[in-house]
Amino acid sequence: MAAGKGADDRIAELVESILVQTPLKAAGFIVTIYGDVVEPRGGVVWIGNLIETCAAVGISETLVRTAVSRLVAAGQLLGERAGRRSYYRLSKAAGSEFAAAARIIFSGxxxxxxxxVHLAGAEAEETMQALERAGYARLDPRLAIGPARQAPPLAGGLILRADSPDPKALAAFVRAYWDLAPHAAAYRTFLQQFAPVARLAEKRSLAPATALTMRLLLIHRFRSVLLNDPRLPAAALPEDWPGREARRLFATLYRHLSPAADDHIARTFISGSGALSAVTEDTRKRLSLLETQAL
Structure with a gap:
């Protein structure tokens, strides 16, 4: 069923509500556009597409151009011209960061x-802060514990594996060293924002441009919540942990929005060599990974 005026109005209300609750910053949203739309389709896009896409969420052309300039200065984007048009591609370093984030977001x-992790050397504090950003808990100035993900490069450090055979002891340990309440609240806010979108999308098909806007808001918010979450092992989390439901909602809604969103990308987004593809091997892989996580 095509989206009627009522559905369009409701979508506009939902977008406005999401933006009021969690305002966007131009640079952050542009990073989301690259991660979701551009990177799996070659990494290059016309700045006009960025301007048009950001306008749908209230970000002005001036803010887009300023943000792009800052991303270039930060080494995340590289500019190139073809005729009168300016195109921007991801730098190699930014591409590696995007790939790592995509693995976390889509794999589940x-x-x-x-x-x-025991740290040694003069840069122990700097490394400790990097570990904390990766979800580790500081036990003392040189000792941290966390999920057995790849640790930052260690200069003379030591990594030891730890077991947690007693669930009650593990739960008590987690309560002592991690404050999960802010992360649980962030997941609940995500659910409150996007569950109505999912209910509406199940009843009405959205216009392609609207579907892309919603998908970008969806992944922008989920990415922010997920990458700030320490992502502890499942056994350490409460039974009612809202992150599980949030991931299921993300997977379901992302898959539902993608056909229309990808159609809009193919019809409007361009690089210096032509139109971006609706579907690529990378986008197929993302949808396949989400299939088993959906509601």
Whole structure:
């Protein structure tokens, strides 16, 4: 069924509500556009597409151009011209960062093991802060514990694997060293924002441009919540952990929005060599990974 005026009005209300609750920053949203739309389709896009896509969420052309300039200065984007048009591609370093984030966002895999990291050397505090950003808990100035994900490069450090055979002891340990309440609240906000979108999308097909806007808001918010979450092993999380439901909602709604969103991309987005593809091997892989996680 095509989207009627009522559905369009409701979608506009939902977009406005999401933006009021969690305002966007131009640079962050442009990073989301690259990660979701551009990177799996070659990494290059016309700045006009960025301007048009950002306008749908209230970000002005001036803010887009300023943000792009800052991303270029930060080494994340590289500019190129073809005739009168300016195109921007991801730098190699940014592409590697995007690929790592995409694996976390789309795979849904959780590390089930723990590891202790003991730091040595003069840069221990800097490395400790990097570990904390990756979800580790600081036990003392040189000792951290967290999920057994890849640790930052260690200069003379030591990594030890840790077991957690007693669920009650593990739960008590987690309560002592991680404050999960802010992360649970962030997941609940995500659910509150996007569950109405999912209900509406199930009843009405959205216009392609609207579907892309919604998918970008969806992944922008989920990415922010997920990458700030310490992503502890499942056994350490409460039974009612809202992150599980949030992931199921993300997977379901992302898959539902993708056919129309990808159609809009193919019809409107361009690089210096032509139109971006609706579907690529990378986009197929993403949807396949989400299939088993959906509601």
């Amino acid at each position: 895999a959780q590390e089930e093991n723990w590891q202790l």
